[in-house]
Amino acid sequence: MANIWATAALWIGLAFLASIISIRLGLSVALVEILVGIVAGNTLGLQTDTWINALASFGAVVLTFLAGAEIEPEALRRHLKASLAIGFAGFLAPFLGATAFTRFVAGWSWPQAWIGGLALSTTSVAVVYAVMVETGLNETDIGKLILAACFVNDLGTVLALGLLFANYDLHLVVFVVVTAVTLFLLGRVTRFVIAAWGNRVSEPEVKFLLLVLFFLGWLATIAKSEAVLPAYLVGLAIAEIFTHHRPLMLRLRTLAFALLTPWYFLKAGLYVSLPALVSSIGLIVALLLVKMVTKLLGVGPLTLVFGLERRTSAYTTLLMSTGLTFGTISALFGLNNGIIDRTQYTALVTAVIASALVPTWIAQTWFLPRTEETPRAPADTAAPLPGVETELVAERATREDG
Amino acid sequence: MYRKILVGFDGSPGAQAALRHAIELARLFGAELWSLSVIEIPQWGTATIAEIDEQRRIVEQELSTLQEAAHQQATEFGVELHTVTRMGHPAQLLVQEAQRGAFDLLVIGHSGRSGVWGVFLGTTADKVVRHAPCSVLVVRW
Numbered sequence: 001m002a003n004i005w006a007t008a009a010l011w012i013g014l015a016f017l018a019s020i021i022s023i024r025l026g027l028s029v030a031l032v033e034i035l036v037g038i039v040a041g042n043t044l045g046l047q048t049d050t051w052i053n054a055l056a057s058f059g060a061v062v063l064t065f066l067a068g069a070e071i072e073p074e075a076l077r078r079h080l081k082a083s084l085a086i087g088f089a090g091f092l093a094p095f096l097g098a099t100a101f102t103r104f105v106a107g108w109s110w111p112q113a114w115i116g117g118l119a120l121s122t123t124s125v126a127v128v129y130a131v132m133v134e135t136g137l138n139e140t141d142i143g144k145l146i147l148a149a150c151f152v153n154d155l156g157t158v159l160a161l162g163l164l165f166a167n168y169d170l171h172l173v174v175f176v177v178v179t180a181v182t183l184f185l186l187g188r189v190t191r192f193v194i195a196a197w198g199n200r201v202s203e204p205e206v207k208f209l210l211l212v213l214f215f216l217g218w219l220a221t222i223a224k225s226e227a228v229l230p231a232y233l234v235g236l237a238i239a240e241i242f243t244h245h246r247p248l249m250l251r252l253r254t255l256a257f258a259l260l261t262p263w264y265f266l267k268a269g270l271y272v273s274l275p276a277l278v279s280s281i282g283l284i285v286a287l288l289l290v291k292m293v294t295k296l297l298g299v300g301p302l303t304l305v306f307g308l309e310r311r312t313s314a315y316t317t318l319l320m321s322t323g324l325t326f327g328t329i330s331a332l333f334g335l336n337n338g339i340i341d342r343t344q345y346t347a348l349v350t351a352v353i354a355s356a357l358v359p360t361w362i363a364q365t366w367f368l369p370r371t372e373e374t375p376r377a378p379a380d381t382a383a384p385l386p387g388v389e390t391e392l393v394a395e396r397a398t399r400e401d402g
Numbered sequence: 403m404y405r406k407i408l409v410g411f412d413g414s415p416g417a418q419a420a421l422r423h424a425i426e427l428a429r430l431f432g433a434e435l436w437s438l439s440v441i442e443i444p445q446w447g448t449a450t451i452a453e454i455d456e457q458r459r460i461v462e463q464e465l466s467t468l469q470e471a472a473h474q475q476a477t478e479f480g481v482e483l484h485t486v487t488r489m490g491h492p493a494q495l496l497v498q499e500a501q502r503g504a505f506d507l508l509v510i511g512h513s514g515r516s517g518v519w520g521v522f523l524g525t526t527a528d529k530v531v532r533h534a535p536c537s538v539l540v541v542r543w
Contacts, residue, residue, distance in 0.1 A: 028449040070451045130443045
């Protein structure tokens with residue numbers, strides 16, 4: 001067995017390098033860590049170990065929890081029907097499309113095709129959020145609706161991942177019942193823990209949340225489900241509390257991004273085989289196209305129905321075709337459980353990485369919404385450009401009325 | 403010759419050079435001088451909402467400080483600089499505001515913060531020159 005410190009130094013060194021590159025290029029650190037993992041796996045012969053796998057699993061769970069906790073609960077409640085409709089369509093269309101494509105065109109078995117469908121059914125909430133902030137739509141009802149729909153989309157993926165491959169026996173019943181009870185009580189108990197023992201150096205509230213995540217993760221895995229399923233649900237349940245306890249969320253984020261997620265994303269890149277990537281290039285392009293087209297067909301019409309202007313609808317829908325975290329989680333689940341092989345994993349993860357970049361590029365090049373509604377940033381204290389103020393005021397009034 | 407000048411200002415060395423030229427031209431022609439700073443929200447492969455909020459906060463703080471310095475610099479030359487910050491895409495907003503504000507000169511740096519991506523995707527200056535409704539002065543530094 002290699003020296004544990006040497007291995008740790010090498011992995012964290014790569015994670016540090018990935019952080020610097022991500023800042024320099026303005027790319028997500030998660031994406032760069034996967035890419036660095038690909039390079040390291042194919043050139044340095046980097047290997048995983050039991051303890052690395054454990055840290056990577058913790059990383060995936062905590063990351064999923066934080067992703068769930070980023071939702072605005074009030075927006076979800078207010079737009080429940082519409083966000084369920086758009087989010088469900090955003091999950092179902094690419095899931096069915098990619099499952100059918102990998103099963104009947106690529107010739108994968110059904111379980112392999114399900115993994116393919118799941119990996120390509122996700123959406124990147126962060127990318128859509130960026131667009132909403134930029135166009136000012138994040139302050140509008142329709143923007144909040146689209147964001148809530150993105151969470152529902154990913155919830156669909158996580159639920160399907162957790163339930164498609166589970167054993168339907170007593171273990172699953174125990175897992176479902178305990179998870180439901182935990183989710184019901186979690187808000188009150190967490191508030192109590194924070195009030196009684198919060199904000200101490202020993203971080204009891206952080207340990208409490210990790211306890212919940214790991215305990216439900218254990219129940220999930222003995223039911224042959226996935227630990228990220230309860231993690232996402234716990235995140236959704238705790239989101240309200242995080243809006244009042246931002247420092248707690250920031251401390252968990254620091255823990256996750258410094259210590260846990262690098263292992264997960266580097267590992268996700270490690271298993272991508274460059275020779276397999278070259279030989280599967282046609283399949284990768286096809287998978288990306290399937291994801292984009294099915295997402296457009298599923299989500300596009302609904303965004304129009306719910307009030308997005310045509311060009312903004314195309315732009316938003318394209319950006320809902322992006323994805324990264326849950327795509328790699330689904331693919332890695334398939335690989336770790338022996339459902340898909342390394343070549344299929346390579347094709348899926350590469351298509352997922354491409355989906356983090358290509359739809360954004362297409363959207364920005366050909367479908368950029370006109371930014372008449374671009375709001376002035378809070379930092380702006382000066383008068384607006386001449387000839388613009390009247391329109392801005394009118395637009396703001398329209399938005400507030402709407 | 404020029405009555406209203408708009409300078410693209412992102413705080414980069416290129417933008418600083420553009421600002422110096424714009425101040426000088428505004429003083430020379432007695433023109434009105436406006437600067438437009440654009441906060442670009444990262445979308446490329448972004449994985450978390452926190453990354454976006456963090457980037458936005460950093461740029462807002464940085465631009466606020468830089469604009470104050472730019473304002474002082476203009477004042478020293480006896481020119482009043484009006485500063486505006488928007489969120490969006492730099493090239494698109496520069497062209498749009500030049501049109502809507504009826505500016506007759508747009509001053510930009512040859513290379514700003516397009517950085518590595520500019521090599522592959524084209525710089526802001528490339529795009530502004532192609533689409534601007536008025537004369538464009540691209541300042542090399």
